[in-house]
Amino acid sequence: MVTSDQALHIDTHQQPDPNTMLSRPRFTRHRTLTLLHCALLSACAAVGPSYQAPATEQLLTSSQWQAVQPHGGDTAALLTWWKRLQDSSLNALLQSAETNNPSLQKAAANITLARANVSTTRASYQPTLTGSASARRNNTPGSAQSTATGGLDASWELDLFGSVRRSAESADALLQARQADWHDARVSLAAEVATDYVTYRACQLTLLASQADARSSQTTADITRRSLQAGMTARADAALAVASAASASATAIAQQAECDVTVKALVALTGLAEPALRQQLDSQPAQLPTLTGFQINTLPVDLLSQRPDLVSTERALAAASAQIGVAEADRYPRLSLLGSLSATRTDGVNTTPWSFGPSLSLPLLNGGAKRAAVDSAQAAYDLALANYQQAVRTAVQEVEQSLVRQMSAVRRTADVQRSATGYRSYANAVEANWRAGGDSLLNLELARRNAIAAEQSLITVQRDQLLYGIALYKAVGGGWTVSTGDTP
Template sequence: MLKQSLIATAVALLAAACTLQPKYERPAAPVTSTFPEGGVYANQPDASSTASNGRTANGQTAPDIGWRDFFADARLQRIVELALKNNRDLRVSVLNVEASRAQYQITRAALFPAIDASASQSKQRTPKNLSFFGQTISNQYSVGLNASWEIDFFGRIRSLKDQALAQYLATAEARKAAELSLVSSVADQYLTMLAFDDLLTVTRNTLKTSEESYRITQLQYDNGVGSELDVRQAEGIVEQARANLQTEMRFRAQAENALVLLVGEPLPDDLPPGMPLDNQNVLSDIPAGLPSDLLTRRPDIAAAEQTLLAANANIGAARAAFFPRVTLTGGFGTLSPTLGGLFKPGSAAWSFAPQISVPIFEGGANVANLDLAQVQKRIEIANYEKTIQNAFREVADGLAARGTFDDQIKALERFVSSQSRRLDLSDLRYRNGVDSYLAVLTAQTDLYDAQQLLINARLQRLTNLVDLYQFLGGGWIERSGDQPRPADAPVDYGSTPPAAPAAGASAPAASAAAGAPRASVPKLTPVEQLPRKGAAPQAEATARTSAPG
């Protein structure tokens, strides 16, 4: 009865105990309340944009648009799917989440009593002149249970547990950011490969045209109606085109190698047919929303805030180090000088040893630890604010580019058309003896340069739309309308469903990480389960200490 009363009292004291964490308040976003407007930002594309060819987002935000719906190219969709299954960097990110989950469970386990079963035998010889009744050999056998428990009166362990939980959630959000970045990187590299395909086509056509011009000028020179200067100029254009062809073939091969590295395996032969660069039809009218929306859409911002919450919890642990620590240890079992007497009546033995330790002199270590924890929190506040500023800048840059590329593409298309017509006219004037062959070569070179500028502008427009999709938080779900996965959910689409939430969970860990900080710590009971593999510690993720005591 006495032992049960002591345990009940300890549990009641633990439940009533407070933590010494400072009240968490989310820092104000160090950016303006709206994205820039007017000027280059005013002419944003809509469903009629040439980039999407009639496809529209219908007002859906980036996180609500699945990457299969954002990309229209079936070949690209298949490559993205393969990358999500095989990319090694993403695997490392997932394993980092597993490691953080294990570390959280290790820290959380300190809240519970540690109980061990033990059995021992000891044999001892005593000199005959010191022994009783001439017994120089003595034996002792014991079997029992040993228990120890630190009563967390001042929340030191709970603060460490909250710190580990926040670090776990930060790692999960970092994994989510890595997946979004992978989708964007694969698409960018695929589009780059298509751009080199177009450049190769243009270069081969230019080489074919220049070889024909060289053949004609050489023939004219051989017949005495042309000059050697014209021949050498034509020959120079041919060799330059051949060199450019080899350069672009090399870049095309290297672009495919980079894509294979991102995918994590060689590209299979049964990929579906792809679309050309100028017909990719990616969504171009995704609304940007407000900068404050980025706090819930961007996993890198959510990760930075979780790291800040971890630093805030660490202050509570540093403060608790100034206060006494109470530990209960005890044991219950049987004790006997013979093995056969272990379980006979009267062999029961127990011990109970409460201990309290009060810090008196630590050489300034506790004060320094508290100062360090407070400085680390200020560092994480600055990192959190910088992450928001960087996200704002990325979206603003993407909007500025999106507002200018359509008109730039149209102007370059007209420029290519004018240079093509100029080449025809220059060639006609040369054949009629009005201009020198230098005019033809100059027009040919200018047309080639204009075609390259057009291809590069198309590539930049598409990669900007892909990157803006990522910057706005898109790429986490596969299809529009899918339920967003928790940040630590499996990646293998179509084969591994997201793991079920832990017992008592009410919201996914990703929602807890991206939303407001938790308001209270749930009561710990013996029936509470540890988080299962593949699921976040959700009962803990939905509540967090917000004020001391």
Template sequence: MRKFSLPWVLALAASAAGCSFAPDYQRPALPVAASFPAGEAYRYGEPSPGTQNQPAPDIGWRDFFGDPRLHKLIELALANNRDLRVSALRVQEAAAQYRIVRAGLFPTVDANASRSRTRTPLDLTSSSQAISNVYSVGLGAAAWELDFWGRVRSLKSQALAQYLATAQARKAAEISLVSQVADQYLAMLAYDEQLEVTRKTLAAAQSSYKLAKLQFDVGAGSELDLREAQGVVEQAEANLSVQTRLRAQAENALVLVVGSALPDDLPAPLGLDDQSILADIPAGLPSDLLTRRPDIIQAEETLLAANANIGAARAAFFPKISLTGQFGTASPTLDGLFKSGSAAWSFAPQISLPIFDAGSNLANLDIAHLEKNVAIAQYEKAIQTAFREVSDGLAARGTYDSQIDAQKRFAASQQRRLDLSNLLYKNGAASYLTVLTAQNDLYAAQQALITARMQRLTNLVDLYQYLGGGWIEHTGDAPRPADAPARPVVATH
């Protein structure tokens, strides 16, 4: 029988190193149209100054937003938000898991030393010694799998893809956080403006109530007019309480997103009309999202992991060859361990061939194929979701300006209507119900205008995120890798 030396086995393993049963990966076809929708809702204006027709990922968030207070809030959130911190830790966890799997490609070498003492009956030993001692020192490699069929390499590729997917999930979380902070900040500004409108409405209602009461007291007005005026005051006070509560809750939500209390030395806020948020960033093509959106890249890395897992499942049908060896010295006495002739070694190759496993290997392969099909569907869904989000954002960007212009004209007309109603009422030519209706309609129009302004701005923020913007701080910065370390915590006191 031919004897196989360790160098020969290692050479054979090296010659088989390129073998892999993982399928050749092919990116699925784009499951959406080749371009974003066009039509009346998708009218684009001229590019904003400073964009230079740059795609969203190349525009830093400090350049996209113009409010210094918002800059500081985003900076604090990137350092203190707990969800983002967990995402960064998950990346480190996935990296450690990848290193564990990759270590399977190499033998594990241990140093060991032992001493055994044995008593054997004299009638069972050929020597005159009933008690024997054995001392040994050496290096050992236990059950190192020779990866002939690429099973371990497929598992390594799977772990690597999972690590990269986790890194992209962290990147997506950071981009989303920038958008969340801006959206919540804009909501707070909107509540501030709505509170101001409500206070003015309340003050006007109180003045009208005083006039109605005076007229009622002198017999020149009816109790109906008095009660209608009183109702307007009560309703305005109720609205003030509601909006005060919502404003406080909005600030609480912002504190949660930022991850710390808001510092007292923040720059003064700008109003909604003063927010210089870039508009008309070019959308590009849907195919650009494959490289710009980290959630899509994450879904593709998950698909690559499933593809590699098929290779590992296929390799399980073939023999598994492993080596166990040890080299060192052994001696019956401690002082003889390193003397000439004390060398000791053992070499034990092992092969395991699956013959009957009740179909478990075949089931594992079926599962691997099904998981890949699931990953394909999830990848395609991620693209379709991104396409819908960008398309909705473009439709909103193309229509909000005209909506706000019309809303402004409507609010102005309702203000004029209220002025005329008050004039007619004071001259006895109209009932107080006319004033009441005009006042309510003006209040609703002003509230709707503020809401529309906020929605326009938040849509621009969200569209920036949907197009992949928010990862770099300044335009022109080199993008950080998706697995970059988390930012240090920023103190707020």
């Protein structure tokens, strides 16, 4: 009795009877050739959908996106991003990160696994052949016997309905996805190292300003204390000066801690020992990298299709489509060619039995499990399609936001520069007037705080120009292209 999860198995290969072979040679050959002919004709078609990449042009060029346009934009400026920074320390850190970072190592290992999966899948196209051999000698009272045997077993499943071909398509697509993941890891790593490096340089500049303010505040407190002792300053002014000096000192200490935290992040990213990393950072003065000639108002939408994460998501979609064909092919019959040959020699007597013939497996009753497998594969494809569409929207959003933020930072820079210059000039004038006895300590502290805030705003907006440029670099895939073949 055949259960719902069993298949009818017809095995026509057996050791032929010599008499039967002599009487029916033409019928046997005709039957075998007919089966082979049918198999080869059936193998020309693979069940399941033929994959086509989804059309995303309408989504990418939708009127809801304003900054990204389907034409214009100087992409050459974007693709040479790191060269335009002209910072040897940053280049050295990027190189160290790429040669010694676990995220890239994991991505490379995933590529190796995917390649092995491709080789395993494609091996199903080929017939298998297994050999065996043994020898023994039996010694019983009154007799001794020597026996040697050798044999070959062969099998080959014909890909009637494209199950193996669809599996190979899926494996190839997943390999391409893992290669794109490796490029995405490189882009993300470079952007993260650059972000932390720029943040550290900005932190250094802020720290220098904070330390200068702490020294100035301490000098003011010392002058005020001496003036109080001479009876020329009110006790309230002396207390204000001491409090201001303590506050400035605490700010400088906190800023130093922020810089040290950023160094720890760079150590984790680059894999360098902290002393070596600090030596590399100290090889250049505390200043932000100079970015010249980098201003992009629009970007061609085609550039977004080069994002490695989008390539990976699209390739995962292709793999899911192929799996529908694999599940569908499992609902159809399977045909295999089986054969065996053995040779036995016993005390000089040779025997060589052999067998060859087709084996057909027909799925009859399975309780709807195979139909459910097709539905599951289709649902997995729909999920992958939704993921791809969401990834496209996210990519456009990231580019839009990076463009808006960078352009805003560029437009703010000139105003913030004038503000910092004006507040510093005013603070210097108030301090000179205070030293001459013509202004109050309260006015001096207010002028100093305004000057410090303006200087920090200038450092921040200069830092933001670089950080938003890095974000834009990452948002469009870092200049990577699909044709790049430098994966590990």
